[in-house]
Amino acid sequence: MSVDFDEIEKLQVAGRWDDAGQLLARAAARLEAGGADLLVLCTNTMHKVADQVQAAIDIPLLHLGDATAQAVSRAGLVTVGLLGTAFTMEQDFYRERLASHGLSVIVPPEDDRSEVHRIIYDELCRGVIREESRQIYRDVIARLAEAGAEGAVLGCTEIELLISEADSAIPIFPTTRLHVEAAVDAALAI
Secondary structure (H helix, E strand, C coil), X not given: CCCCHHHHHHHHHCXXXXXXXXXXXXXXXXXXXXXXXXXXXXXXXXXXXXXXXXXXXXXXXXXXXXXXXXXXXXXXXXXXXXXXXXXXXXXXXXXXXXXXXXXXXXCCCXXXXXXXXXXXXXXXXXXXXXXXHHHHHHHHHHHHHHXXXXXXXXXCHHHHHCCCHHHCCCCEEEHHHHHHHHHHHHHHHC
């Protein structure tokens, strides 16, 4: 099931997270009523309301942050840089979820966060892939590595359209791919 991202984005910008959580919780309940055994919330930023969604259903919600943290830990890393929307980088919900797995999380400085966020919404969400933006991300990742990041979490589903392993001197953790792999494993275990 998919929900209208335009409505979600408007709620995000307005800071109406509870309303966004209610919208997603209703959608999750419909999926459960339709026979779903497992739920995946295919967006990093909206994991801000993951607890609200989970509270509305009896089936498990596979948290994207958990799947990502497990992959980072399997790689033997402890400190990661986090790229994503401003909401994901600046608010605690995602960083704390990663930290609950024993990870240290570094976010880019404000100017870099602004550029990362702008590229997501102004370009990637619209299917625009620009080499200049790829270079901006490469530079941000390099600065995160200089600040001590051993790996980079691509904490927005659209970033994988722009960045791959070839763009980084440190390992990257593409959350979309990691979430899908974890969902397949979880579904096969049911």
